[in-house]
Amino acid sequence: MSALAALIRRDIRIALRVGGGALIGVLFFLTVVVLMPFAVGPDLALLTRLGPAILWLGALLASLLTLDRLFMADQEDGSLDLITMSRTPLELACAAKALAHWLAAGVPLIVATPVLGLLLNLDMLATAAVALTLLAGTPALTFTGMIGAALAVTLHRGGLLMAVLVLPLSIPVLIFGVAASQAAITGPLSFGAPFSILCALSLVSFVIGPLAAAASLRHGLD
Amino acid sequence: MLNQGTMTLIDLANPTRFLALTARVLPWLAGATVILLAIGLYQAALAPDDYQQGATVKIMFIHVPNAWLSMFVWGVMSLASLGTLVWRHPLADVAAKAAAPIGAAFTFLALVTGSLWGRPMWGTYWEWDARLTSVLILFLMYLGLIALWRAVEDPSRAARAAAVLTLVGAINLPIIKFSVDWWNTLHQPASVVRMGGSTLDRSFLIPLLVMAIGFTLLFLTLHLAAMRNEILRRRVRSLQMMQASRQAA
Numbered sequence: 001m002s003a004l005a006a007l008i009r010r011d012i013r014i015a016l017r018v019g020g021g022a023l024i025g026v027l028f029f030l031t032v033v034v035l036m037p038f039a040v041g042p043d044l045a046l047l048t049r050l051g052p053a054i055l056w057l058g059a060l061l062a063s064l065l066t067l068d069r070l071f072m073a074d075q076e077d078g079s080l081d082l083i084t085m086s087r088t089p090l091e092l093a094c095a096a097k098a099l100a101h102w103l104a105a106g107v108p109l110i111v112a113t114p115v116l117g118l119l120l121n122l123d124m125l126a127t128a129a130v131a132l133t134l135l136a137g138t139p140a141l142t143f144t145g146m147i148g149a150a151l152a153v154t155l156h157r158g159g160l161l162m163a164v165l166v167l168p169l170s171i172p173v174l175i176f177g178v179a180a181s182q183a184a185i186t187g188p189l190s191f192g193a194p195f196s197i198l199c200a201l202s203l204v205s206f207v208i209g210p211l212a213a214a215a216s217l218r219h220g221l222d
Numbered sequence: 223m224l225n226q227g228t229m230t231l232i233d234l235a236n237p238t239r240f241l242a243l244t245a246r247v248l249p250w251l252a253g254a255t256v257i258l259l260a261i262g263l264y265q266a267a268l269a270p271d272d273y274q275q276g277a278t279v280k281i282m283f284i285h286v287p288n289a290w291l292s293m294f295v296w297g298v299m300s301l302a303s304l305g306t307l308v309w310r311h312p313l314a315d316v317a318a319k320a321a322a323p324i325g326a327a328f329t330f331l332a333l334v335t336g337s338l339w340g341r342p343m344w345g346t347y348w349e350w351d352a353r354l355t356s357v358l359i360l361f362l363m364y365l366g367l368i369a370l371w372r373a374v375e376d377p378s379r380a381a382r383a384a385a386v387l388t389l390v391g392a393i394n395l396p397i398i399k400f401s402v403d404w405w406n407t408l409h410q411p412a413s414v415v416r417m418g419g420s421t422l423d424r425s426f427l428i429p430l431l432v433m434a435i436g437f438t439l440l441f442l443t444l445h446l447a448a449m450r451n452e453i454l455r456r457r458v459r460s461l462q463m464m465q466a467s468r469q470a471a
Contacts, residue, residue, distance in 0.1 A: 151383045165366045172401035219382040
């Protein structure tokens with residue numbers, strides 16, 4: 001247990017220091033959201049309608065693109081071999097690393113949501129709904145994306161290939177995240193059903209993500 | 223004592239024996255495929271027109287087998303991936319790799335025939351209908367898997383990565399299907415006209431079943447042939463590597 005806590009602390013500390021690049025995700029999120037009005041026009045009513053979808057797409061891309069280096073940096077300095085060989089089960093170590101990554105890179109995205117909501121002319125309720133659904137949904141993105149990160153490190157390929165492989169898997173999270181935010185803002189459907197499915201998707205990914213990532217690390221690193 | 227099933231699987235682990243066996247089986251399979259597809263197409267041509275859809279209903283005899291195989295092939299790849307990760311069967315990754323492009327082709331044909339069918343029925347080539355959308359996502363996942371196979375030079379390394387991804391995909395595909403259904407009912411309530419009759423008449427059902435079996439045999443034929451090609455390709459590759467290292471020494 002203390003080994004896992006130490007791993008989480010270490011990963012967060014590395015991510016927040018110089019060269020960690022956790023906050024680049026927020027900058028990317030901001031840039032994507034700022035690009036949108038240039039594409040669809042500065043029509044505030046339209047932006048209000050598209051707002052939740054834009055925020056969700058931005059958060060999805062930001063949280064998947066920052067995952068690229070989840071295992072890569074550890075492999076470069078050799079600590080990934082130590083983690084693989086240690087007595088802590090690799091599945092739990094993977095889960096700890098993903099949790100640390102979510103705390104360092106996912107939570108800032110949610111914190112930034114209210115500011116970005118202002119840019120998209122979202123009212124208080126809509127912003128709160130999007131932030132709440134992001135809080136429930138981004139763990140699923142991190143834990144599914146971790147599979148791609150593990151494949152990336154075993155294949156020595158990152159970037160576009162991993163994005164292509166992982167993005168289809170994140171479609172359910174996107175659907176239910178946007179559905180729940182829209183339900184909270186405009187109705188007529190209830191907020192509860194899509195939101196609980198979103199939470200369920202996160203819970204399922206807590207199981208599948210670490211198992212698949214650990215399997216791919218165990219079979220791939222030799 | 224080993225039962226017959228495991229005996230043959232172990233026998234097949236030897237690529238040379240696999241090549242010898244498939245060389246004998248393949249002509250028969252190919253012949254059966256041709257005969258069944260010929261019978262199926264003949265019956266399909268004779269089948270009566272639908273009272274609502276007219277002659278366009280005949281697209282169904284091609285479309286449905288393709289759609290069924292697009293999912294069946296992913297199932298075959300998942301079994302092969304289990305073979306790679308759990309039993310380390312030497313031919314499992316060959317089977318998985320050979321199946322991916324064939325599955326992608328069936329999925330693509332299902333999409334194209336579906337879209338051609340949709341044009342006279344719905345008045346548009348593409349409708350964000352739940353089924354079309356989830357088949358499109360399946361197609362994207364096939365392409366991603368093929369890209370993964372092509373991105374890595376060492377076949378055994380690529381095999382394990384692709385196996386993990388195939389199994390994750392097998393778990394995720396029902397979830398994706400369910401979410402797309404939800405999304406679709408949310409966005410466009412019942413704007414899509416469904417097929418006329420819900421229960422198929424016998425005059426449609428029998429040709430459809432013959433076509434489905436024919437297409438499954440077609441997949442088996444293509445798959446075994448592609449596996450043979452892959453084994454031979456790997457042999458050529460290792461011979462070239464040996465020659466190159468001998469020249470270097």
